[in-house]
Amino acid sequence: MDQIKDGFTESDAETLNPTRFFDIIKELSLAKNPDDLLDRLLKKASGLFDPEVAAFLLKDPASGDLRYALVYGDETSNLKDRLVRKGEGVCGLVAETNQNLIIVDCAKDPRFNPDVDRIPGLETRSLMAVPFRIERIAHGLIYLINKRNNLAFSLEEFKLLMSLIAFAELTLERMILLKQIRELENFDRLTQAYNPKTFFEYFEREVARSERYGSDLSMLKLDIDYFEKIIQTFGQDAAERVLLNLSFILKKMTRKVDLVARVGECEFLVLLSNTPHSGAQRVRERLQKILENQNLRATGIPYTVSVEVYSGSGESAVNLYKVPKIITLSNQVSKKSRKRKYPTVGEELEEAVAGSLFSGQK
Secondary structure: OOEEEOOOOOOOOOOOOHHHHHHHHHHHHOOOOHHHHHHHHHHHHHHHHOEEEEEEEEEOOOOOOEEEEEEEEOOOOOOOOOEEOOOOHHHHHHHHHOOOEEEOOHHHOOOOOHHHHOEOOEOOOOEEEEEEEEOOEEEEEEEEEEEOOOOOOOHHHHHHHHHHHHHHHHHHHHHHHHHHHHHHOOEOOOOOOEOHHHHHHHHHHHHHHHHHHOOEEEEEEEEEOOHHHHHHHHOHHHHHHHHHHHHHHHHHHOOOOOEEEEOOOOEEEEEEEOOOHHHHHHHHHHHHHHHHHHHHHHHOOOOOEEEEEEEEEHHHHHHHHHOHHHHHHHHHHHHHHOOOOOOOHHHHHHHHHHHHHHOOOO
16 A cells, blocks of 8 residues: 555646657667666656655565665765665665555654655755556665755645556566577577577587597588678568568478578578588588579579588588687677676666566565
8 A cells, every 4th residue: 555644635746648658668678688678767857756766675575675776866975875774764665565656744643754765955844755666565665855946745646657667667567578488589580590599509519529430510500692782672572572582492401400500680500410511511502593593483583592510520610710700799699698796776676676577475
């Protein structure tokens, strides 16, 4: 239940235009990552309600303490990274009880504890605090202090703030779920060939197997020639038909033990296990003949493909790591697996939310 104390009238502030609120919601939906979302949320809240201070306090999943992780406004230098112990003061109360809170007059409200809630250099007159929660679990809170026009925050503004945060919560949850789905996916969405991550995992295993058992290993690298010109001349739909056609041909002409992956806009890699260089060359020649006979009939586009062949056997299989495209994929995988020494606020929030979403915690 929302907590409201010391009765008050509806705000004298101008009623928010629905079109403007829709535009704000739309901007939140365009956030690229959790950090961008939090930044947009606090900036929009500052623009809507004109507080002296707008802050996001991040909750520590282990201790329950809160930290002023993001702060916007005038008196912010002494707030950044300030800690609020679990259950202490207004913010601790909101995080602990998981309830929305508005205090119209802090001087008359016993929930406001000057010893704990006072901010040096700022006289707190009115405030709004709303938990940022996913699946009913509070992971932090949005905290607005004092309107610049010296009026108290109104019930109308309180409802708007809750609506804004509710949408941001849904946006973050969707963002995290989509990221999890993408990480679980093995296939390129358009062509249904394998994606770069899956290819590289398979590639590493096959190279290690070749080194251990002395087996042959080959790889084809394919580039669709003048792909950008195809897009400019025939359009994006035609270019996608070309990609689908090439992917279909590659999957039909290779064995089940081979792996076909789309690793770039118009690039494919085909890993041929237990295949010597001569066998890979025959696959290349067969592919070129099929394309000469079928691509125009199947797509309406007379496209051609450049094919490079790489091979190794036993200890020499490790040389496949020196292929430029493999070096690129290796760097991409390494970059994604590396964690920043000091995570951003959004990354901390994302990790906490993901932990609660996928651990069964409710």
